[in-house]
């Protein structure tokens with residue numbers, strides 16, 4: 223793995239990170255945090271642009287630390303990655319999501335597919351990958367569709383491609399969905415589309431932010447959507463906050479919309495309320 227791929231994870235504000243995360247203690251605290259259920263899985267609804275109804279959700283981790291309070295994943299995820307312990311946390315999230323969907327499913331309650339973020343490092347964790355694949359093989363066909371959506375970033379794709387494309391292939395033949403996260407933020411976005419059949423492309427939030435002031439950004443977004451559709455890839459716009467953005471994205475044929483405009487990431491109980499309301503629509 224070259225520096226070019228690793229670097230984007232490292233460019234967080236050092237002073238902020240130091241204030242929140244004492245790296246020397248992080249490994250121990252992570253284990254403790256998992257044991258004490260300090261980590262919570264939040265769910266952010268993703269809305270179907272055509273119907274306005276919920277189509278899926280994204281699982282996002284939250285760390286509610288007993289002394290430091292709420293720690294943003296933008297701060298602790300890079301630190302945990304650096305420590306090499308990210309797969310423990312990602313597997314924890316995945317199990318919680320599977321549990322959640324299973325429970326809803328068994329009670330015949332309304333539920334949607336939930337995508338989980340995977341770090342490139344997870345692909346190098348043999349035990350985790352074997353366990354995931356074994357589990358997937360045991361899911362019933364219907365449940366499988368809800369429980370096997372994985373988000374990987376452009377930068378991590380490059381790292382995975384280098385040595386672990388066999389796992390991507392194992393996922394692919396099991397019909398899991400692979401979502402390309404933060405599309406357009408990296409250096410080689412287009413090359414990746416030639417290389418792998420991604421199912422869903424998530425347009426990076428930075429484009430959505432810039433759309434209002436820069437007409438060129440609108441062209442880029444509109445054409446990313448068109449290009450994706452031509453390749454049979456669905457599109458999600460991330461970080462959508464305003465009605466104007468929603469209107470433009472609908473006009474441009476974007477399939478799904480995710481952002482504060484519809485909902486923030488919600489703790490499990492509030493997400494259940496959201497699902498219950500949606501099931502009545």
Ligand code: C2E
Pocket residue numbers: 266281282283294295296299308311312315339340341373403404460461462463480481482483487
């Ligand atoms: P991401 O995967 O790109 O997730 C989207 C981020 O955008 C989330 O930040 C979400 O809360 C935020 N967001 C959603 N809608 C809006 C909006 O309308 N406006 C704004 N300003 N922000 C919005 P979050 O939860 O802080 O997560 C940050 C990053 O941490 C994620 O970016 C992802 O890369 C990573 N992450 C979060 N959970 C996990 C996890 O379980 N495993 C791994 N490996 N990474 C995770």
Ligand code: CA
Pocket residue numbers: 280339373403
């Ligand atoms: Ca994501």
Ligand code: CA
Pocket residue numbers: 394397398399400419420421
């Ligand atoms: Ca596929």
Ligand code: CA
Pocket residue numbers: 403404424426427460
């Ligand atoms: Ca993203």
